[in-house]
Amino acid sequence: MNLTLHVWRQKARNTTGQFVTYKATDVSPDASFLEMLDVVNETLIEKGEEPILFEHDCREGICGSCGMMINGVAHGPIGGTATCQLHMRHFKDGDNIRIEPWRARAFPVIKDLVVDRGSLDRIIQAGGYISVNTGNAPEANMILVPKAVQELSMDAAACIQCGACVAQCPNGAAQLFTSAKVAHLGVLPQGQPERYERVVKMVEVMEEMFGSCTNYGECEAVCPKEISIDFIARMNRDYLVAQFRGPRSTILPPLFNTEEELVTNET
Amino acid sequence: MSWLTNFYRSAVGKKAVMAVTGVFLFGWIFAHMVGNLKLYLGAEHLNEYAKWLRVMGSPAMPNSSLLWLARAALVVATWLHVQAATQLTLMNRAARPIAYGEREYPAATYAARTMRWGGVIIILFVIYHLLHLTLGVHVNPAPFIEGDPYHNVVAGFQIWWVSAFYIIANLALGLHLYHGLWSMFQSLGLNTPKFNAWRRNFATAFAAIITAANISFPLAVMLGFVR
Numbered sequence: 438m439n440l441t442l443h444v445w446r447q448k449a450r451n452t453t454g455q456f457v458t459y460k461a462t463d464v465s466p467d468a469s470f471l472e473m474l475d476v477v478n479e480t481l482i483e484k485g486e487e488p489i490l491f492e493h494d495c496r497e498g499i500c501g502s503c504g505m506m507i508n509g510v511a512h513g514p515i516g517g518t519a520t521c522q523l524h525m526r527h528f529k530d531g532d533n534i535r536i537e538p539w540r541a542r543a544f545p546v547i548k549d550l551v552v553d554r555g556s557l558d559r560i561i562q563a564g565g566y567i568s569v570n571t572g573n574a575p576e577a578n579m580i581l582v583p584k585a586v587q588e589l590s591m592d593a594a595a596c597i598q599c600g601a602c603v604a605q606c607p608n609g610a611a612q613l614f615t616s617a618k619v620a621h622l623g624v625l626p627q628g629q630p631e632r633y634e635r636v637v638k639m640v641e642v643m644e645e646m647f648g649s650c651t652n653y654g655e656c657e658a659v660c661p662k663e664i665s666i667d668f669i670a671r672m673n674r675d676y677l678v679a680q681f682r683g684p685r686s687t688i689l690p691p692l693f694n695t696e697e698e699l700v701t702n703e704t
Numbered sequence: 705m706s707w708l709t710n711f712y713r714s715a716v717g718k719k720a721v722m723a724v725t726g727v728f729l730f731g732w733i734f735a736h737m738v739g740n741l742k743l744y745l746g747a748e749h750l751n752e753y754a755k756w757l758r759v760m761g762s763p764a765m766p767n768s769s770l771l772w773l774a775r776a777a778l779v780v781a782t783w784l785h786v787q788a789a790t791q792l793t794l795m796n797r798a799a800r801p802i803a804y805g806e807r808e809y810p811a812a813t814y815a816a817r818t819m820r821w822g823g824v825i826i827i828l829f830v831i832y833h834l835l836h837l838t839l840g841v842h843v844n845p846a847p848f849i850e851g852d853p854y855h856n857v858v859a860g861f862q863i864w865w866v867s868a869f870y871i872i873a874n875l876a877l878g879l880h881l882y883h884g885l886w887s888m889f890q891s892l893g894l895n896t897p898k899f900n901a902w903r904r905n906f907a908t909a910f911a912a913i914i915t916a917a918n919i920s921f922p923l924a925v926m927l928g929f930v931r
């Protein structure tokens with residue numbers, strides 16, 4: 438099939454960019470979106486033009502580097518996939534496709550479709566870890582974790598830090614990302630000692646750079662890992678508990694204990 | 705108290721304040737709607753109720769004291785709600801200085817996307833409404849009789865554009881509540897598997913009830929059921 442692409446081209450940070458139109462001819466419906474761009478780039482290189490720069494690595498939806506806006510939706514029209522997993526069969530012959538980088542103050546464009554997502558790392562650095570003494574690895578079965586809690590933690594840990602939630606959010610908020618990172622540790626026993634300190638620190642750094650949540654639900658709709666906005670509510674709750682109880686938070690049980698409820702629901 | 709200022713400085717904290725003040729305003733607007741249903745019982749009932757509002761709480765408290773307490777709480781809640789909304793809106797605008805060339809909304813509802821303009825319509829309407837029916841300022845040609853709210857409401861709604869403004873404002877309120885009454889659960893972290901399905905139903909039901917009942921008043925007057 439033949440497509441018309443309108444691609445954002447920008448030489449470097451702090452320069453102005455613009456949309457440039459390219460023809461993509463004889464595109465195989467079995468090609469992935471990135472493979473389609475590879476083919477377009479080959480023709481550009483043959484003509485002696487600069488290829489379109491986009492970020493990619495694993496090409497199987499696990500590294501989170503390939504994000505771009507496709508016709509106004511992060512990672513394109515199919516939910517639950519990263520751009521590298523999007524196939525051209527979801528487009529029609531003759532389609533116009535607009536391709537744009539993530540847009541957020543916290544994600545400056547480096548070149549063309551590549552943005553700097555380092556601000557997400559800053560949120561992790563603020564508290565997205567647990568503190569343990571190094572030494573002998575403890576026996577894995579010393580701390581038993583109910584299956585429902587493990588799964589809840591894994592649902593959050595599925596986040597690949599691609600930035601689609603920020604890109605799609607009309608407010609440029611990083612709530613889905615941050616709440617997933619808060620929750621994948623915060624629901625586990627190992628994450629409890631720093632649970633409330635963690636949420637306050639991570640929210641603080643997040644708010645220095647990103648917008649605030651209006652509960653649009655756009656992030657959840659485009660997340661390639663289909664992470665639920667339930668985690669955002671959980672983060673809000675932990676934040677409120679931390680602020681209202683102060684340093685005592687850790688020694689008092691939380692107001693609503695969803696983990697326990699999950700377990701009792703299961704049994 | 706420094707934790708409180710820290711808390712309100714954060715956007716998550718501001719959203720919690722918006723949710724709490726929003727619920728308070730919702731509770732008030734629901735009571736207001738229920739009280740006004742007395743319009744259908746006739747002038748005596750509505751005017752009697754209006755008089756009662758002035759003496760409620762007495763003799764334990766002086767006349768009108770509870771009314772003024774409620775008014776003060778409404779002003780404070782509205783102030784906080786609007787201030788937080790404004791500050792968060794500015795924060796969000798700043799977070800995306802360059803707009804997309806094209807964008808779609810796969811999930812956001814019309815109600816969610818119109819919270820800000822809807823809020824502005826509501827506040828402008830509230831000011832007009834207070835001038836018209838509480839203070840008796842002549843913001844429209846209808847005659848105003850102190851102490852006879854039944855007459856004032858009916859005379860006001862007989863003017864088509866007064867009714868039209870009222871209806872538009874209440875549609876805006878309905879949309880605001882459709883998103884807001886659901887959103888506040890998220891903002892306050894009230895999210896548990898058992899309870900989640902009810903949040904949407906709660907918001908839809910109360911938004912619909914309040915809007916339908918409020919809009920019925922001008923319609924009833926214009927259609928001549930209430931005169």
Ligand code: HEM
Nearest residue numbers: 651722723726729730789819820823824827884887888891
């Ligand atoms: C009767 C009057 C009002 C009621 C009952 C009401 C109720 C609510 C509720 C329950 C929320 C949800 C809060 C949350 O998501 O946590 C909300 C959000 C909001 N309200 Fe109101 N509101 C009223 C008036 C206003 C006014 C006058 C404005 C602005 C001028 C306004 C602007 C907003 C905005 C912008 C939001 C979304 C905030 C966000 O999600 O970040 N509201 N409102």
Ligand code: FES
Nearest residue numbers: 496500501503521
């Ligand atoms: S290239 Fe790794 S997620 Fe797409």
